[in-house]
Amino acid sequence: MKSSTVFLSLVPVLWFLSVRVSAGPTCGPCDPAQCAPLPEQGCRSGSVLDSCACCSVCAAAEGEACGSRVLRVRCGSGLECVRKKKSGVCGCKSNYEVCGTDGTTYRTGCALKSASQVAEAEGKEPISVQNKGRCATAPVIVTPPGQVFNVSGSQVFLSCEAVGVPTPVLTWKKVLNGGKKKMELLPGDRENLAIQTRGGPEKHEVTGWVLISPLTTEEEGSYECHATNSKGEASAVGAIHVVESIDDIIVKKVTKEDEL
Numbered sequence: 001m002k003s004s005t006v007f008l009s010l011v012p013v014l015w016f017l018s019v020r021v022s023a024g025p026t027c028g029p030c031d032p033a034q035c036a037p038l039p040e041q042g043c044r045s046g047s048v049l050d051s052c053a054c055c056s057v058c059a060a061a062e063g064e065a066c067g068s069r070v071l072r073v074r075c076g077s078g079l080e081c082v083r084k085k086k087s088g089v090c091g092c093k094s095n096y097e098v099c100g101t102d103g104t105t106y107r108t109g110c111a112l113k114s115a116s117q118v119a120e121a122e123g124k125e126p127i128s129v130q131n132k133g134r135c136a137t138a139p140v141i142v143t144p145p146g147q148v149f150n151v152s153g154s155q156v157f158l159s160c161e162a163v164g165v166p167t168p169v170l171t172w173k174k175v176l177n178g179g180k181k182k183m184e185l186l187p188g189d190r191e192n193l194a195i196q197t198r199g200g201p202e203k204h205e206v207t208g209w210v211l212i213s214p215l216t217t218e219e220e221g222s223y224e225c226h227a228t229n230s231k232g233e234a235s236a237v238g239a240i241h242v243v244e245s246i247d248d249i250i251v252k253k254v255t256k257e258d259e260l
């Protein structure tokens, strides 16, 4: 009684499978000798069995057409056929960046795979995944702090933007007068000085500011923006100048641009 119930419940499944198989083009008995050879240079996205599960054919690579009744193409491993209207396009199953053993960041694991296939075809080492996410890189200061001119009692700031993987940590130091390499880690105990840092605007980027209000001649000088992560460090220097009057700001700005 029990086994017949199981059998009966399998009937629709078996029927479905038989319909699926017979829906294909007439798949005669498989004769591998009749199969067209694979291209000599190999397939960009590996090979798969054709819809009759007989001959090896090139699989479709990422971004290539797949599926559809007419075009019976299958996607390579790691890819899936994403339907778009009547036909489909092979898309990567995993949709995140990966770091390859060649030190390059790839958009997806599939992009890495096809780069590896190209490398191998050229007789180079295959590339594998070193880690999920981007490859680690030392920090780079993308926007260094500039030069600021203002009068005593005004409000000024210096900003600095750095990028790196892992996201760098930003610190500010004031270059002390006199001693060449003497630096004071900011904010120290200055009441009129604040340090602010936030992530972004881009991924793996960080932006920091030195905010001064009110400005006094004490804060005049060079400021170093310092970015560090596990891969290295980078720094850039900006400066704050205290001027006599507002008119000097315009004059100084023009001369600065003339220099550039």
Ligand SMILES: *[C@@H]1O[C@H](CO)[C@@H](O)[C@H](O)[C@H]1NC(C)=O
Pocket (backbone or CB within 6 Å): 148, 149, 150, 151, 153, 154, 155, 156, 157
């Ligand atoms: C100079 O100070 C004024 C007043 O605090 C401020 O509004 C202005 O943005 C400052 N200019 C610069 C270039 O920092």
